[in-house]
Amino acid sequence: MSIVRPRLNPKPSQVDQEARDQAPKAVQDHATFQGRWLPWLLLLPTLLILGVFSYYPAIKTLRLSVFRSNIIVGNEQFVGFENFLTLLSSPIYHQVILQTLVFVGLVVVLGLLFSIGLAWLASKPIPGAKLYRLLLIYPYALSPAIAGTLWLFLFNPEIGAVNSFLGALFGIKPRWLDQPFLAFALVVTATVWKGLGYNIVFYLAAIQNIPLEVMEAAEIDGATPWQRFWKVVLPLLSPMTFFLIFTNIVAALFDSFGLVNILTRGGPVYGEAGITTFLVYQLYEDGFRNFKTGAAATQAVLMLALVVCLIVLQFRYGNRRVHYGA
Amino acid sequence: MKKYWIALPLALSFVASAQNMTVEFWHTFGDAKRGDWIQARADDYNKAHPGMTVVAVYKGISNETLQATVLAARQGKAPALVQVDGTSSQLALDSGIFQPVSGIKDVDFRDYIKPVVSYYTIGGKVNSLPFNSSSPVLYFNKDLMTKAGLDPKKPPTTFDAILKTCATFDAAKLGMKCIALTPFSWLFEQWMSEQNAQLLNNGNGRQARATASNVDSDAGRKIFGFYKDLNDKGYLTNTGKLADTVGTNAIFGNQKALMTINSTAGLGNLLDAAKQNGFKLGVGVLPIPDGSERNGVVIGGASLWVAKSAPKPEAETALDFALFMTNTENMASWHKLTGYYPVRTSSVNLLRKQGWFSSNPLQIVAFNQLLKTKPNIANAGALTGANIEMRTIIEQNIQKVLSGQGVSEVAKTTNEQINAALLEYNKNFK
CATH class of the missing domain: 3.40.190.10 (Periplasmic binding protein-like II)
Incomplete structure (x- = not known):
């Protein structure tokens, strides 16, 4: 997550100035490191941890993706690109990819819209603001398993609180977990809700860092609150939005697993596969339930490629639209 | 020394x-x-x-x-x-x-x-x-049975009897469903066994690695058909999540269904639920498909x-x-x-x-x-390393029946999918 750092400082120009002032000094300071090896030595602990827990498994995964392997049986048969071909020509996998893209799109757009709105409201100096903020942030503190169980009980079609309420008021009892589109919407909503806390914390911080002068100037110029939000606040929040879009995409791609596993187990079936079976859940099913370790490694490689593409896109096109200046 | x-x-x-x-x-x-x-x-x-x-x-x-x-x-x-x-x-x-x-x-x-x-x-x-x-049994709510004019001493023991019980229960209009039943492959396997039908070929995978499934058969279609009948007539309920017996137990325990089918290992919890919600719990043998002698449970x-x-x-x-x-x-x-x-x-x-x-x-x-179960190949249970995947396949296909697809078409798809899974698993040994 260290790839994109949001800049909270209200006056980046000042910082840049300081940085420029310090630049020549930094060159002189170079002598602080005696010899070429000291920096590497200091980096060693980080590199070791990355190597053992990230790079080595990643290389193993890359290798495993061209084998047929079952981790329990312990076999490894070289199959070349067969795993990739099977996956990429499988209608099930096509559907899973499509579902994942729709899911990620919805989660990111809805999640950011809601959290920016809620953060804006929660940043207002009203009585009890601190309590509101606490309540808004708290879903993030729940583990996905607990959140999933909570939603499962709430949306049990016969005895869940939601249907008891809907049944008593309108005489309807929607089948939340086996009507494909309802189930999809439910998982999207639950994921958005689960991520709200994280997004709100960041947006609150960013909103509090917006310089008052700018807001006052806008007010004096006669901008309505609505205009102030859209024309002043939103552009000033764009570095934060840029950062959050990226982290939210990654969260929706990978962290959605826990919730899906408890709430729907990837179901209900729609077309070729369960409609809430997303890439990471499919990977889990194949790798850890069905023990198709080779095929799961292949999926991991494809997901890695997807994330790499996203990062490249973000850096290439994202930066242009981000407004850092005040 | x-x-x-x-x-x-x-x-x-x-x-x-x-x-x-x-x-x-x-x-x-x-x-x-x-x-x-x-x-x-x-x-x-x-x-x-x-x-x-x-x-x-x-x-x-x-x-x-x-x-x-x-x-x-x-x-x-x-x-x-x-x-x-x-x-x-x-x-x-x-x-x-x-x-x-x-x-x-x-x-x-x-x-x-x-x-x-x-x-x-x-x-x-x-x-x-x-x-x-453990093995599955029928759990029923004795009080609701009596209320609907059914005899709690004679719980249904076959699919037909379940449908008849449900018809009577439905007519009593007590405002709840007749049976809480989740798409659950374990029950499917039991019902194959009770009909003395092997789930997989090669002696249920016990003589040699199983290479084909026997789901697309009369025995298999009867089971899919049972789910379909219950669902079409509006007797069936569950949470909608596959194999969610926790959910069906909760529905049954909260008196939102007359019956449920689940493992004997759930008896303790259901007794607690019955006590909490104030009803008398009944237990009956696993109801089986009609037209076959009880071959016993897996x-x-x-x-x-x-x-x-x-x-x-x-x-x-x-x-x-x-x-x-x-x-x-x-x-x-x-x-x-x-x-x-x-x-x-x-x-x-x-x-x-x-x-x-x-x-x-x-x-x-x-x-x-x-x-009463006399050991034979059918009730010894199916053996394959693709068992877990097979279970998912069966459960997803039961769900397809519940969402309105035809029994024979679904039985065929299930069979094809299981065969593919078996083939894939067996490739590990070539």
């Missing part, structure tokens, strides 16, 4: 090494009730055998435990004793890290209930020691496997502890606590002598169902 001087240090060192013997037992029960029971048995054993320590460790759900065991075994650190789910028997065999318990020392298996031992006998060898075993649950890498004394201790944990008294207490079968005839006799069945008449239903 001289010889003693040589023998003494040897004997001492032997005692010393025996005193250090630690045997790890990895199990899959994370809940307090069952986990604590296992821990208590390990404590009992350790107290009775100074110098030996059985360490019981909860290692996550069955799949996680098996995977952890295999990975540990590859590093030469396998636990001596492991609980493996029946579904994963073939995988455990194919992993090659276990040894048949019958090869460690002579165990008298005559005391074990036959269908249970037969489930774990593969290629003529008893591979593992039966531990927690035993479900898990068994205890001994690692191949365990040195002889440790393997013996592991087995000794497993036998202690499943001895007559312990199995009786395990049964009382959980509703799992006491897998020994002597335990059943003990329970009978204690008057357990006359004071708890609900328990006897499940028993008779198991005792």
